[in-house]
Amino acid sequence: MHDEELNDIDWKELNWWNELKNNINSIDKLKKYMNFRGDEEEKLREVVANHPMNIPRYYLSLIDQDNPDDPIKKLAFPNKEELTVSGSMGETTQDPYGDDKHNKGNGILHKYPYSALIVATDYCSMYCRHCFRKAIVGLPNDKTVENFQNALKYIKEHKEITNVIISGGDPMLIDTPKLKKMLNGLKEIKHVNYVRIGTRTPVVYPLRFFDDELMDYLKEFNKVKTLYIPTHFNHINEITEISKEAVLRIREAGITVNNQAVFLKGVNDSAEDIEELMNGLTSIGVNPYYLYQCMPVSRVRNHFQVPLSEGINIVDEAKTRLDGYAKRFKFIMGHDIGKIEIIGKVDDKLILKHIHSRPEKPKDASKIRVMELTKNAGWLDDMKEVTI
Known part of the structure; x- marks a missing residue:
């Protein structure tokens, strides 16, 4: 065609x-x-x-x-560089976020006391080449929820859980009747204040949101239990008339849409790219939320990760051009020890601040870290902690 x-x-x-x-x-x-x-x-x-x-x-x-460097193509098409497991950027891993350590069975990942994540499916409408769950998405594995009732039972028993994230894969690729059945089980759990459905569908497959049965149900659910949709626009070219309309349908259901982009070499690694993306998001009613440093994932890191010494300059330059709403996003690392904000640098020192920490180290929840920044460092583990 x-x-x-x-x-x-x-x-x-x-x-x-x-x-x-x-x-x-x-x-x-x-x-x-x-x-x-x-x-x-x-x-x-x-x-x-x-x-x-x-x-x-x-x-x-x-x-x-006609553009050999088209950013959309890089996100979608396989590349022979994916055969590189390690290289100049340093070591890689198949589990950078520590999912395996916090897997409670039945698809439940319980990393922070107040949040539970359910891996509801291993299927996506598109398999992004930079995916940090690259080792499991699209392949048979034991992380898919086979019995959602058992996942609900775990959540009911852990009253410290105030919010639930349904993730995958992409939960919006579950057919509407089954998705309704899954979400209905969360309605009656009083200690769950809100639910998030993480999905890239508004970006890569927006036609999903023109299913009236789905939209009517999400609107009804949101009246009972507050619903948020974190999505994943990475480049301004992904913001099209149809994705804009899909987002509008979500917003008309009363649902807040936040965006979690990933900082990627050859895709959005210039101040202009970040500026255009964040302004584009605010123009369609999507809140810029996180910009993730690309994780050191096997077969991803060495062709997508930008060194932190370059990245912090690019992000800082972009923020000087953005208004208050467009610059609200946090530049972060989603590390095994917790979420860490990349604040900035002073000379050759990188300043980091924890946003979340693992439950076994509660005092780290707001810890400041100062790291010695080297030219090729792309991840926390590449740097030495120092004092100033």
């Missing part, structure tokens, strides 16, 4: 469930949209064997095929 044909599709009129069958999920299908050189096809087949590919036709339509 040519680009012109993709551009002629009315995405709002498609059945969202049936359209998934048209996803680009093999190298053979990708060959229609990408020219391979030398042994590239063989290498990409090896990449996809380890980390599956899944690209909706909608997201494919956003790619400028």
Whole structure:
């Protein structure tokens, strides 16, 4: 199918469930949209064997095929650099956020006393090449919730839990009747003040939100238990007329939409990129919330992570150009020991502040850390803690 044909599709009129069958999920299908050189096809087949590919036709339509450095293409298309496990940026891991340590079974991750995260599915409408759960998403694994009732039982028994995050994969790719059944189980848990559904669907597959049954239910649920939708726009080119309309439908249901972007080399690693993204988000009613430093994930770090010495300058420059609402986002690391805000640097010292800490170290919850910043450091573990 040519680009012109993709551009002629009315995405709002498609059945969202049936359209998934048209996803680009093999190298053979990708060959229609990408020219391979030398042994590239063989290498990409090896990449996809380890980390599956899944690209909706909608997201494919956003790619400028004439631009070899198109940021949307980098987020969606597999790359032979994904075969690099470690390199100049340092060591990598398959579990940078410590998910395995805090897995309570039935898909429950309980890292902080007040928050419980449920990995509700391992499926996404698109498998982003920078995903920090790259090792599990799209592959059979034991992290998918097979019995949501057991997950609910855990939450009911732990009254310190004030909020629940439903994550994945992408929970919005669960069919509407099943999603309703899952969410209904959270309505009656009094100590849960609010629920979050983490989803990249408004960005990569916005046609999901033109399902009236889904939107009517989310609006009704939000009246009983406050609902937030954290989403994941990374680049201004992802903000389209249809994604804008999908976000509006969510907002018209009374739901707050926050954005958690990831800072990525070759995608949004300039002050102009960050400025355009944050201004674009506020213009469509999405709150800039987090900008994550790319995690040292195996097969991700060495072609997506920006060194912190460069990154902090880029973010600081962008913030000088942004108004108060657009600059509200925090530049952070989601580390095994907790969420850490990257405050700034003084000479060769990087100033960090904990936002959250693990329950076994409650005093770290607001700790300031001063780290010796080196040229290639991209993660907390790359630096030595020092005093000033």
